[in-house]
Amino acid sequence: MQLRLPGARRGTKRDATRRALLESALNVFGEKGYHRAAVDEIVSRAGRSKGTAYFHFPSKEAIFRALVRELASYLVERVERELDDEPTAIHRLDAALLSVIDIFTKHRTLARVTLVEVAGAGRAFGDDLLFVRQQFAALIRRHLDAAVAEGALEPCDTDLIATAWFGAISEIVVHWLHDPDRGPLHMTYPALRHLLLQSVGIDINQLPSDRIPAHA
Template structure:
């Protein structure tokens, strides 16, 4: 997955345009313009508009997941690891707002094969998170719940906060650190007295 300069320029331009317009309303012409190359050049490096979008999503998603995995390998405390995960994902929402939208919303237009690829990409890091949980259960930090469901709860919650704070049509502007603490608390303690 080595990218040369031209590819990088095109991908950066694509990120901007897709983020702004979404997959279907973005045009290859505009991406080419933005990248400062001719339309044909895009087709030299990418098979199609869809392929370009895929490459973009894959690269961004990988970056996101990489960020998430960071905390996991450092032998940090459970709390720090989970907070790092929450934080990475919220940051992604906050920093790449438009692109996050584009990934979320235009996903529908993609073919099954690509969806599966993304699903597997997602699985790879949910499994990592699951491992963290499993270890916490074994260590007696967490009660004996399904690690799989636990991952779902955590990511769902983070997603909901990310959406609410950074993607909703109404601005909310809440600090990430604050949100991390709120999520962590609710996630750990539940809501019951």
């Protein structure tokens, strides 16, 4: 799991410590959830001391917030990177869905923290709580807007649709997280894809189907 560390020059010792702490935090928060995760465990797994954690972050909450922001950036950046050579906005939406499914399949802890823990950490955290969700919905929305601009889509409430799509995807992933035995996440891709695209009136046959088996 490679974390992106914006605004900090890489390779310094300070940076390595910060990264070690966040990486450990990802695991502990992912396993225990925010409240049951103890700072003591985060630092011990990171091979640092408690004082160091409080040298780098003012509070446990700040560690969590920083982690969520890193994860959101990582996720959005990595998904967007895969969309570059898609010809149309609709293709990019399609590719984004596949990409997200792929990432979550490979990084369950990331999925758990960004989709489940963030919701439960409580509104005490203010707006940061919804950071990942907003980032992601914004990504979907951008490409929906592009599709409208391209004329592939009727003008519509892209904000609402992006939110709804994110909710749908999130719910499916959360179910899969909770009970992975019901088959790999990739299995749901064709049906989910069909559902989402059809919801905005896109004929599934507009898209070449040769892309599907690529990841499946």
